[in-house]
Amino acid sequence: MSLCLVLSGANVWAACEATNTVPGLQSTSAAGWGVDLQNTRYQPASALDSKNASRLNLKWVYGLSSETPRSLPLVTEDTIFVGDAGRGLIALERETGCERWVYPHEGYIASAIVPGRIGERAVLFFNDRITGLHAIDARDGALIWHAVVDDEPVPWYSGTPVVTDDTVFLPVASLEVGLAANPFYGCCTTSGGMAAFDISTGAKRWYLPTIEAPARVTGSHFGFVQKQGPSGAAVWGAPAYDPKRDWIFFGTGQNFSHPTTATSDAVFAVEAKSGKVVWIRQFTANDAYTAACNIKALNHPNCPEPTGPDVDFGAPVMLVKTQAGREMLIAGQKSAEVHAMDPQTGEVIWTTRLGRGGIIGGVHWGMAFYPTRGLLFVPISDKEVKGFPSPGTPAPGLYALDIETGAVVWHYQRESRCEDDACVFGLSAAITAANDVVVAGGMDGYLQVFEAGTGNVLWTDDTWREYESVNKIDTRGGAFDAHGPMLIDDLVIVNSGYGYVGRQRGGNALLVYQLGEAGPNETR
Amino acid sequence: MTEQPVLAGRFRRLAATGIDAILVPAVTLVLVAATGVVEHAEDFRDNAWMLHVLLLAIGGYLLLNGYGLWRSGQTVGKWLCRIRIARAPFVEVSPGEAGEAGEPPVAPFWKLILIRAWFFPLLFVVVIPWLAWMPILDQGLIFTRKRRCLHDMLAGTVVLRVTRV
Numbered sequence: 001m002s003l004c005l006v007l008s009g010a011n012v013w014a015a016c017e018a019t020n021t022v023p024g025l026q027s028t029s030a031a032g033w034g035v036d037l038q039n040t041r042y043q044p045a046s047a048l049d050s051k052n053a054s055r056l057n058l059k060w061v062y063g064l065s066s067e068t069p070r071s072l073p074l075v076t077e078d079t080i081f082v083g084d085a086g087r088g089l090i091a092l093e094r095e096t097g098c099e100r101w102v103y104p105h106e107g108y109i110a111s112a113i114v115p116g117r118i119g120e121r122a123v124l125f126f127n128d129r130i131t132g133l134h135a136i137d138a139r140d141g142a143l144i145w146h147a148v149v150d151d152e153p154v155p156w157y158s159g160t161p162v163v164t165d166d167t168v169f170l171p172v173a174s175l176e177v178g179l180a181a182n183p184f185y186g187c188c189t190t191s192g193g194m195a196a197f198d199i200s201t202g203a204k205r206w207y208l209p210t211i212e213a214p215a216r217v218t219g220s221h222f223g224f225v226q227k228q229g230p231s232g233a234a235v236w237g238a239p240a241y242d243p244k245r246d247w248i249f250f251g252t253g254q255n256f257s258h259p260t261t262a263t264s265d266a267v268f269a270v271e272a273k274s275g276k277v278v279w280i281r282q283f284t285a286n287d288a289y290t291a292a293c294n295i296k297a298l299n300h301p302n303c304p305e306p307t308g309p310d311v312d313f314g315a316p317v318m319l320v321k322t323q324a325g326r327e328m329l330i331a332g333q334k335s336a337e338v339h340a341m342d343p344q345t346g347e348v349i350w351t352t353r354l355g356r357g358g359i360i361g362g363v364h365w366g367m368a369f370y371p372t373r374g375l376l377f378v379p380i381s382d383k384e385v386k387g388f389p390s391p392g393t394p395a396p397g398l399y400a401l402d403i404e405t406g407a408v409v410w411h412y413q414r415e416s417r418c419e420d421d422a423c424v425f426g427l428s429a430a431i432t433a434a435n436d437v438v439v440a441g442g443m444d445g446y447l448q449v450f451e452a453g454t455g456n457v458l459w460t461d462d463t464w465r466e467y468e469s470v471n472k473i474d475t476r477g478g479a480f481d482a483h484g485p486m487l488i489d490d491l492v493i494v495n496s497g498y499g500y501v502g503r504q505r506g507g508n509a510l511l512v513y514q515l516g517e518a519g520p521n522e523t524r
Numbered sequence: 525m526t527e528q529p530v531l532a533g534r535f536r537r538l539a540a541t542g543i544d545a546i547l548v549p550a551v552t553l554v555l556v557a558a559t560g561v562v563e564h565a566e567d568f569r570d571n572a573w574m575l576h577v578l579l580l581a582i583g584g585y586l587l588l589n590g591y592g593l594w595r596s597g598q599t600v601g602k603w604l605c606r607i608r609i610a611r612a613p614f615v616e617v618s619p620g621e622a623g624e625a626g627e628p629p630v631a632p633f634w635k636l637i638l639i640r641a642w643f644f645p646l647l648f649v650v651v652i653p654w655l656a657w658m659p660i661l662d663q664g665l666i667f668t669r670k671r672r673c674l675h676d677m678l679a680g681t682v683v684l685r686v687t688r689v
Contacts, residue, residue, distance in 0.1 A: 153565040176565055184556050186563040224557045
C-alpha cells in the first residue's frame with residue numbers, strides 16, 4: 001500500500017504542472033458546514049453505503065500548512081476547495097490533488113467553504129476568524145468583497161456563514177471570551193450576534209446582537225479594573241435556514257459575566273428578512289464562563305462567580321422533517337443533551353441526555369440526520385479537561401436516536417487508544433451521513449464508517465501516522481475534530497489533525513478516500 | 525562615601541538583574557492596571573494596545589530606576605546588591621589596590637537609557653528559540669575576565685562594587 005502511495009504520489013506530482021487552472025463549477029457538494037441549508041449533514045449525493053464501505057481506499061493526501069485545520073472542503077465535479085490557515089483558499093484538482101489556484105490569505109480560515117452566486121458568477125465564501133467574511137471568485141480566486149461586523153469591537157468569526165439567493169448570514173462570537181484571561185481586562189461588555197449581508201455587494205442589511213441591554217459596571221478588582229455585564233451569548237455555529245417561513249435558527253453560548261441573560265445557551269428563531277426575533281428558548285440559565293476559568297487555580301478575577309458549566313450550543317441547530325411529516329428543530333448542547341423543538345413556537349418536544357458533557361462537549365461540532373429511517377446521529381465527546389471534572393460518568397461515542405421520541409436506538413463506544421490525553425476516545429468532530437451509513441472521526445485518530453441502522457462498524461482507518469503527500473511536505477494525521485468528513489460521489493474527504501483544545505494531536509493531512517471497484521460477485 | 529573601583533561580582537550582577545527583571549514588570553503591570561490600556565474591548569480593535577503597553581513598560585523602567593541611574597548609576601536591583609554602573613575605561617585594580625585609581629564617574633545618563641536599557645527586554649526573549657542566543661550572549665559575557673556584558677561594551681560602561689569607607 002505504501003509503495004503504491006509513493007508511486008502514485010510521484011506520478012501525481014509530475015502531472016501537476018499540466019493542471020488546468022479553471023475549476024469546473026456545475027455542481028457543488030454542499031451548501032456549507034451543515035451540508036444543506038437545514039444543517040442535516042445528510043449527503044444525498046454520496047455513493048457510499050453499507051455494501052461498499054469496505055472498499056474505501058486512500059486516493060491521495062494533501063499536506064496543509066496548519067496543524068489545526070478547520071475548513072470543511074467544497075467539492076465540484078473536478079475541484080476541491082479547501083481553506084488552509086496561514087496560506088489561503090486553495091483549489092485542488094479533484095483527481096490528483098494538484099493546485100489549480102491559491103487565494104493567498106495569512107489569517108485563520110475557520111469555516112466551511114460555502115458556494116453562492118452573484119448573477120452568473122460562482123462565488124466562494126469563507127470566514128477568517130479575525131478579519132471576517134470574504135467573497136472569492138470561484139473561477140480564479142480573485143477577491144470580490146470583504147465584510148466585517150462593525151457593531152462589536154472584537155468580533156470573532158468562528159461560525160460558518162449560510163448563503164441564500166440574496167443574503168449571507170454570518171454568526172458572530174466575541175474575542176472577549178479569551179481576552180478575559182488577562183486579569184487587567186475589565187470583563188465583559190460585548191455580545192454575540194447574527195449579521196446579514198447583501199450577497200452582491202457585501203453591504204450589511206442588519207445585525208442582531210443576542211444581548212440587547214448595554215453592559216454596565218458591576219464591580220471592580222485590583223482597585224482599578226471594572227467588571228461589567230451582561231455579555232456573551234456568542235453564536236458559534238452556522239444558522240439553519242427555513243425557506244418556508246423565511247426564518248433562520250441558531251444557538252448561542254454562555255454569558256461571559258454576570259448578570260446573566262435569558263438569551264445565553266439558547267436557541268433563536270429570527271426573521272431572515274429583517275433580523276427580528278420570533279422566539280427564544282433558553283435551555284441553561286445562569287451559565288457564565290470565560291477562558292479565565294481555565295486557570296482557576298489562580299482564582300482569576302475574570303472567572304465569573306458563580307461559575308457556570310459552559311454548555312454552549314456550538315454545533316449548528318438542525319431543521320428536519322420526520323417520517324410522520326412533523327417538522328422539528330434539533331439542537332445539541334455541550335451538556336450532552338439533545339433537544340427537539342417545534343420550529344414554529346420553540347416548544348420543546350423531547351430532550352435526551354446522552355453523556356456527561358463538559359466544556360468541550362457533549363455535543364461539540366455537529367450531528368447528522370438519516371431521513372429514510374428517521375434516525376438522528378449524535379457524536380459525544382465527554383472528554384475531561386484537567387482541572388474541570390464534570391459530574392457523572394463519561395459516555396462518549398456515537399448515538400443513534402429515534403427522531404420522533406429521542407429514544408436511543410444504538411450506542412457505539414470503544415476503548416481509548418492509550419491512557420494519554422491525546423489518545424482519549426470520544427467524538428468531538430461533526431459527523432456526516434449518507435444512504436445507510438454514517439461517517440465519524442474520533443479524537444484518537446480513527447476514521448470509521450458505521451451501518452446506520454445498527455451501529456455496526458463497516459470500515460476503520462487509523463490516520464495517526466505519517467503520509468506521503470502530493471505536495472511533498474511533511475504530512476501527518478492526528479485527532480479528528482471540528483468540521484468532520486465531506487462525502488460526495490465515491491469520495492470521502494476529511495482532515496486528520498486538530499491540536500486546538502484538549503491536548504489533542506495536531507496534524508495537517510487532507511485525506512481523500514475513494515471507493516474501489518466492486519469484486520466480481522459484488523453488486524454496486 | 526568613597527568608592528573603590530573594584531569590578532562587581534558576577535553573582536551580585538546576576539542577582540541585580542534578577543531583581544530588576546521582577547520589579548520592572550511589576551511596576552509596569554500596576555501602570556497597565558491604573559491606566560486601563562488593556563481594560564476595554566475597544567482597546568483590542570487593533571494592535572495599538574501593544575504600543576501602549578511598551579510605552580508603559582519604558583515609563584515603568586524610568587519611574588523605578590531613572591533617578592538612581594542619573595544620580596549614581598544604579599537601578600533598584602543594583603542598589604540592593606550594592607553595585608553601580610560607571611564610565612569605562614577605568615584603571616582596573618585588585619581589591620588590595622582599591623582606591624588608588626580614584627573614583628570612576630557615573631556613566632552618562634543618556635547612554636544608560638538609550639543604549640543599556642534596550643538590552644533589558646532581551647531577558648524576556650530567552651523563551652523564543654531563535655532569539656535566545658541574544659540574551660545568553662549578552663549576559664554570558666559577564667563570565668569573561670573583564671566581566672563586561674555586550675551592553676557594557678556598547679555603552680562604554682563597567683559595573684563596579686560599591687564600598688562605603
